[in-house]
Amino acid sequence: MSEPFVATYGSWKSPINAEMVIAEAVRLSSITLDGEDVYWLEMRPQEGGRYTVVRLSPGGQATDVTPAAFNARTQVHEYGGGSYTVAGGTVYFSNWDDQRLYRQESGGEPRAITPEAKLRYADGVIDERRGRMFCICEDHGGAGEEAANSLVSVDLEGRQPRQVLAAGNDFYASPRLSPDRTRLAWLTWNHPNMPWDGTELWLGSLADDGSLLDSRRVAGGEAESVFQPEWSPDGTLFFASDRTGWWNLCRLSDGHVESLYAMEAEFGLPQWVFGMSTYAFASDASIICAYGQKGNWHLARLDTSTGHLEAIDTPYTMITQIRADSRRALFLGGSPTEAVAVVELELATGECRVLRRQSQADIDPTYISLPVPVEFPTEKGLTAHAFFYAPRNRDYTGPRQERPPLLVISHGGPTGATDSTFNLGYQYWTSRGFAVLDVNYGGSTGYGRAYRQRLNGQWGIVDVDDCVNAARHLDERGDVDGQRLIIRGGSAGGYTTLCALTFRELFAAGASYYGVSDLEALTKETHKFESRYLDRLVGPYPERRKRYMERSPIHFTDRLNCPVIFFQGLEDQVVPPSQAEKMVEALRTKGVAVAYVPFEGEQHGFRRAENLKRALEAELFFYSQIFSFELADSVGRLVIDNL
Numbered sequence: 269m270s271e272p273f274v275a276t277y278g279s280w281k282s283p284i285n286a287e288m289v290i291a292e293a294v295r296l297s298s299i300t301l302d303g304e305d306v307y308w309l310e311m312r313p314q315e316g317g318r319y320t321v322v323r324l325s326p327g328g329q330a331t332d333v334t335p336a337a338f339n340a341r342t343q344v345h346e347y348g349g350g351s352y353t354v355a356g357g358t359v360y361f362s363n364w365d366d367q368r369l370y371r372q373e374s375g376g377e378p379r380a381i382t383p384e385a386k387l388r389y390a391d392g393v394i395d396e397r398r399g400r401m402f403c404i405c406e407d408h409g410g411a412g413e414e415a416a417n418s419l420v421s422v423d424l425e426g427r428q429p430r431q432v433l434a435a436g437n438d439f440y441a442s443p444r445l446s447p448d449r450t451r452l453a454w455l456t457w458n459h460p461n462m463p464w465d466g467t468e469l470w471l472g473s474l475a476d477d478g479s480l481l482d483s484r485r486v487a488g489g490e491a492e493s494v495f496q497p498e499w500s501p502d503g504t505l506f507f508a509s510d511r512t513g514w515w516n517l518c519r520l521s522d523g524h525v526e527s528l529y530a531m532e533a534e535f536g537l538p539q540w541v542f543g544m545s546t547y548a549f550a551s552d553a554s555i556i557c558a559y560g561q562k563g564n565w566h567l568a569r570l571d572t573s574t575g576h577l578e579a580i581d582t583p584y585t586m587i588t589q590i591r592a593d594s595r596r597a598l599f600l601g602g603s604p605t606e607a608v609a610v611v612e613l614e615l616a617t618g619e620c621r622v623l624r625r626q627s628q629a630d631i632d633p634t635y636i637s638l639p640v641p642v643e644f645p646t647e648k649g650l651t652a653h654a655f656f657y658a659p660r661n662r663d664y665t666g667p668r669q670e671r672p673p674l675l676v677i678s679h680g681g682p683t684g685a686t687d688s689t690f691n692l693g694y695q696y697w698t699s700r701g702f703a704v705l706d707v708n709y710g711g712s713t714g715y716g717r718a719y720r721q722r723l724n725g726q727w728g729i730v731d732v733d734d735c736v737n738a739a740r741h742l743d744e745r746g747d748v749d750g751q752r753l754i755i756r757g758g759s760a761g762g763y764t765t766l767c768a769l770t771f772r773e774l775f776a777a778g779a780s781y782y783g784v785s786d787l788e789a790l791t792k793e794t795h796k797f798e799s800r801y802l803d804r805l806v807g808p809y810p811e812r813r814k815r816y817m818e819r820s821p822i823h824f825t826d827r828l829n830c831p832v833i834f835f836q837g838l839e840d841q842v843v844p845p846s847q848a849e850k851m852v853e854a855l856r857t858k859g860v861a862v863a864y865v866p867f868e869g870e871q872h873g874f875r876r877a878e879n880l881k882r883a884l885e886a887e888l889f890f891y892s893q894i895f896s897f898e899l900a901d902s903v904g905r906l907v908i909d910n911l
Contacts, residue, residue, distance in 0.1 A: 272665045277672035277701035277749075278891065280664040281900035283635060284699050286881045289692050294626050296610055298543055299589045299598050302354040306598060306623065307333070308610050309340060309352070317875025321352050321359055324623055338378055339364035342390040342542075344406045344417075345439075345797040346842055346872065349541025350391035353401070360401060360424070362389050369401070369422060381426030385409065389422070391542035393445050398478045399424045402433070402443040402452060404542065415796045419443055419454055421478050433480045434470070439463070439797070441542060444497050446505075450474055453497045453505055455488075460803035463539040464683055464713070464720065466490040469497055469507055471520075487518070487525050493717075495536035496545060500572070502552040508536040513717045517547065517557065517570065529570060529577050533559040537588065538683045538713050548592035550615055556580075556597040558587040560714045563641060563653060563687055567599070567613075582620055584611070586689040598623075602689030604638050627692055634662035637698035639688040639706070644741040646710070650722075652734040653715065655688055656742065657704040664701065672703045673752035673895065676739050676775070678761035678768075682723060682731055682805070685712045696884065700900075703748050709734035709764070727805035728771075728787075728819035731764045736774050752776055752895055756887070757783065759843060759872065763821075766851070770821040770828045777894050779887050781835045782843050782872055785851040786823075787816040793844050822847075825854040831861035831908075833890045835883050837870030856909050863890055863908045 295311040306324045311317060319341040321333040334340050342351040342362035352361035357374040360381075367388045370378040382389065392403035400421040407416040418435035434440060438458045445452055452474055457467040472483035487509060488494040495508040495515055505520040506528075515536025517528040535557060537544050547557035547570075555570040565587040567580040584601035586608065591598045596615055602608035607627035613620050639655035646652045659672045666672060675697055679686045686706045694704050708714065709731040711723025722730050735755060743750035755778045757765040762783015769778045784790050791802055791809045807815050817823055832855065836848040845866065855862040865886050867879045874880050885903035892899045893908055 272661075272663055274667055275664050275701070276897045277659060277666045277670060278895065279897045279900055280659075280661050280699065280701040282661060282696065282699035284629075284631065284692065284696050285901065286696070286884045286903070288629055289696050289884060290877045290880045296600060296608055296624060296626050297589065298349070298352065299545075299591050299600065299610060300352070300354050301591045301593060301598060302357065305354075305357070306610070306612070307352075307354050307359070308624065310624075311875065313875055313877035313880055319351065319364070321361060322624070330624060333359050333372065334361060335378065338370070342388055343367055344388045344390035344404060344542065346795045347541050347797070348390065350404075350543035353392045353394060355394035355396055360392060360394065369403075371424065371426070379426075381424065382422060382430070387430075391441060391443060392422075393443055394424070395421075395445055395449060395474075395478065396424075397449050398474075398476075400431075400478050402445060404440050404443070405430065405432075414799070417796075419456075431478060433478075434472075434483065441467075441539065442497055444499055445474075446499050447501055447503050451503075452480065453486075453499070455494060455497065460800035460808070461490065462683065462798075462801055462804070463495075464493050465804060466492055467494045469494045471505065486520055486523070493536070495539065496547070498547065498549070500549050500552055506547075506555070506572075508546070510536065510717045517555070519572070528572060529575055531559065531577075532716065533561045534714055534716070535559045538681070540681070540684065544588070545590050546588060548590045548597065550592045550594055550597065556590055556592045556613075556615070558590055558599065560685075563655065563685070563708060563714055565687070567597075580613070580618060582611075582613070586687045602626075602687075604688050605633070605636065605690055607690045607692065627690070629692060631692075631695070632662070635660065635699050636690075636695055637704070641688075642705070642738070642741070644738050646737040647730070647733045650710070652710055652738065653708040653712075654738050655686065655706045655708075656747070657694055657698050657706070658747070659698050659701045659703055661699045661701070666701060671746065671749040672701055673754060673891070674703045674705055674739060674742060674748035676735050676753065676755040677704065677706045678709065678731065678735050678755060678757035678764035679706070679712070680757065680759040680761045682709075682711050682727060682760040682764070683713060683720065684760075685714045693884070700888070703742070705738055705742060707735050707738050709738075724804050725807060727760075727802070728763065728767045732767045732772060735764060735768055736772050739774060754778060754891065757781065759783065762843075763787075766821040766832075767819065769830055769832060770824050775830060777831045777891065779833045779835070779890070780848070780851075781874075781883070782837060782840055782848070783834075784843055785821045785847045787820045788813065789847060790843065791816070793846075795841055798842065822850055822854065825851070825858055825860075828855065828858075829860060831890070831894045831911075833863040833865070833887060833906075833908075835865045835867070835874075835886075837867050837872060837874060839868075839870060840872045842872035859910050861894065861908055861911045863906055865906070 472480040609625040758781035762780040
């Protein structure tokens with residue numbers, strides 16, 4: 269192999285181009301088992317971000333179930349999830365365009381089973397005995413009123429009107445039918461709680477007509493988050509609860525909550541979408557489960573009769589969406605060297621088989637940067653966490669006295685987490701000579717309830733401090749160029765980005781993807797699911813209005829003196845375009861270098877291939893102009909005001 273070229277960091281020629289990143293941007297989710305058949309959802313940027321249900325039959329090829337004219341995606345809570353279910357080969361799904369429920373029998377065409385109305389459905393479970401689906405309904409029919417959520421049942425033939433089973437609370441989720449079809453469990457919660465703050469687990473008996481009797485709360489409360497209720501084959505109700513400070517597995521035994529295995533690990537996740545799963549039953553007494561510790565996930569088998577937890581060796585560091593039967597477990601798995609895939613695990617042998625991978629890219633490992641976990645000191649003597657990716661490209665090295673620019677990434681949520689799974693988008697940057705630091709700031713999940721609650725009342729403070737301290741830590745170690753520190757993020761991560769650029773003086777540039785700039789406007793304009801989210805993150809509004817103003821970058825553009833690029837979907841209902849546009853106009857007026865890239869037809873998070881490509885290349889071009897280095901690739905030019 270020849271000696272590598274010496275070239276400025278950021279200017280390296282990479283085999284990983286934007287077309288490759290976007291072509292491999294298929295998102296896999298929502299695994300379902302129906303007999304021997306395996307189903308999952310694929311979001312395809314090349315088809316305009318359409319979600320399609322895919323079926324894999326034993327020994328066969330994966331085939332699309334939903335026709336091209338349909339998009340199996342629900343708008344409940346805006347973020348969706350739980351958009352389809354399967355029973356006996358018949359698929360039931362929510363269609364994006366009209367939000368009606370459709371029934372599609374094997375080999376047939378979809379037909380609507382709910383009427384045209386301002387109703388949305390999600391998280392369904394089929395009761396074939398009664399010919400009904402139990403699911404969540406979100407009603408947007410009230411003029412000028414907040415949407416109404418309820419637990420309902422829907423006739424599988426579409427001949428009878430929906431039946432409301434439980435209503436009156438702000439939110440419902442996770443209806444789960446007992447194996448003998450006599451009981452129904454579900455979750456519910458009220459403002460200002462988010463589901464990771466406090467939820468209640470309810471249980472009711474089902475009459476022959478599907479109505480609920482004797483409904484009662486059996487677990488959870490204002491300060492306890494219950495996640496994923498699930499019935500064992502013998503009819504025992506299980507769930508995850510963070511009553512100990514960690515989401516651990518429990519069961520309902522003689523009306524009392526019994527812990528199965530106490531561990532400083534997370535067997536649960538923040539319920540941003542419906543249908544999430546971290547465990548499933550292989551038998552009455554055997555649970556296949558995933559748990560997270562310090563940013564990485566592990567697979568195990570839990571014996572419910574003895575409480576023994578046995579590790580299952582896999583190459584994966586991210587594991588979710590677990591489904592199982594007596595022979596196998598299915599899950600989404602990813603690792604630092606493998607993109608997320610639908611994986612089948614043979615329980616008898618421990619052998620893993622990949623059924624479908626998000627990325628088919630075959631990249632020489634000498635171009636791949638592997639994540640290194642970083643623990644760094646932050647405010648109040650605490651420790652925070654991140655993953656560091658050093659620049660890597662076998663063909664290049666940087667000048668002897670030069671250190672690479674650092675791209676600090678603040679994840680969305682903010683109640684969420686990043687992980688170490690292979691990310692071709694990150695490799696796009698590292699293979700060009702950028703270092704990347706993916707931060708799990710205080711408030712992130714995966715480190716227990718106390719770490720998650722660090723952000724309560726402190727959004728815009730703790731997250732920013734952690735991103736700043738993470739960058740400083742790498743600068744002080746000599747890993748990166750302290751004069752070329754960049755921060756980027758989407759949604760809540762965009763807010764952290766804008767706060768860091770406005771209220772701190774560390775970063776030299778930034779990129780905001782549909783980020784929040786005005787907290788007060790967010791409380792007034794956003795959708796129901798998050799309309800009281802900031803009560804905990806910032807404080808109750810309008811009582812704490814002054815705090816909202818003090819932490820909104822839009823009011824302090826006089827403090828912002830470094831270049832920023834903004835990306836925004838014009839149909840975003842979570843963070844409306846006005847948030848970005850006001851910030852852009854303020855920077856233009858002030859004379860700070862700024863670029864604005866709006867996208868028609870995009871919502872909160874981009875899904876169309878051409879827009880994903882444009883955003884990635886525009887961001888790279890922006891940095892090349894700000895830091896004055898030549899690009900090795902030809903990318904579309906960008907108008908940068910005040911440059």
